[in-house]
Amino acid sequence: MTREAPVVLWFRRDLRLGDHAALLEASRHSKHVLALYVLDEALLKPGGAPREAFLYGCLEKLNEQLGGRLMLVRGEPAAEVVRAAREIGAAAVHVSADTGPYGRRRDAAVAEALAENNIDWVETGSPYAVTPGRVTKPDGSPYRVFTPFHRAWTAHGRHSPADTGPSLVDWVVPPRSLGIPRPPRVSAVLPEPGERAALNGWHDFLDGPIETYDADRDRPDRDGTTRLSPYLRWGCVHPRTLLADLDGDDRPGAKSLRGELCWREFHADVLWHRPETARENYDRRFDAMTYDDDREAFERWCAGRTGYPIVDAGMRQLLAEGWMHNRVRMVVASFLVKDLHLPWWLGARHFMKHLVDGDLASNQLNWQWVAGSGTDAAPYFRIFNPTTQGEKFDPQGNYVRKYVPELRGVPGKAVHQLKDRPADYPAPMVDHAHERRVSLERYGKITS
DNA sequence: TTTTGAGTTGTTCGA
């Protein structure tokens, strides 16, 4: 191999240079690599402004790491990737596989267009420690339950981190490039973008919070989570890097975090096998489920004006930060589906619009998990009581007061069971005990 | 082959 003919490394959700298997593979084929990113309207349009703004930040950082040699184009990927590859006389286009429904369709079209031009398409790695589809039951069929998947995923061999130092290749000077777009204005305060910020955050986590992560990750009033979800979404860091750092660590926090990373991979695996579950019920019995049609109720939920403090705090955190604590995501989701009887996909869409970390597989399938239509092997009667959840996981009420200013005058845990409601804070929009019974009744109708 | 036990995240009720 001469390594003279240049190749393209097309970045998608792998916006980093470290531990990058596709970059390593590209470097084996050529020392001249063009770094390409395609702004794809089909992806940008449904995504919300916070995620778009964060993406542009990550592209800025990546471009800096590349010495300004990131080629940015806008348009239809099949046309744009072929055009860029031809412009530099590339022999191949290297990518990290995108296993989502849209990514697979898009990549099939791009690979075909490249083949017509005698340009190779090389997929190496994916955004997951174990590429979706690789973990199966002995008979080759996919797992439907998390725990067995977790066991098999743990037993599945993992690759070591890819050694991709800064001098691995000579980055090709782009023949042309757009400037990185000005991020859309967002009111949410977003995290620092890019690979460096991701790794700094990770190392800070390892230096302290991991010790108590096991318990603290359930506490929205504490800053006990990794906050890595936006970086994992865009591939500023690869989960393999994190798992390698946790290797052999038996502390409860490390075990717990490995489990969370496995959930991310499980949902990607489910979506890979069942791409339609991004829109449709995983459990088709739920196609017969009765939902309400109540625009006003939905809007109150979106705005954080339900009258249930923990729900309202979560919904407002989402708007303020483009992020919501995991525990609270479950509580607000349960409230939408089981107290307001609105369909999960409405909530999932709202989340995708506002979350910086919005990931199709994790988002849609976690929503389905809460709604009962997903992979949950556990009971249908698991209906969150928003008051109990607030008292249990925000015991001093600090989380609620941080995001619901109307309640700042209410001390301690009293924010969860308001005796005197401030005039500007709404009464509970529904009676939880009643709506719980309604949900159980509706569930009974579709399963009996 | 059949049986058995367990399954991320819960709540309510009655003792």
Place this chain on the structure above:
DNA sequence: GTCGAACAACTCAAA
């Protein structure tokens, strides 16, 4: 206040 039982039906793996 604390505790255990009950709340379906199904998936998966081990016995």
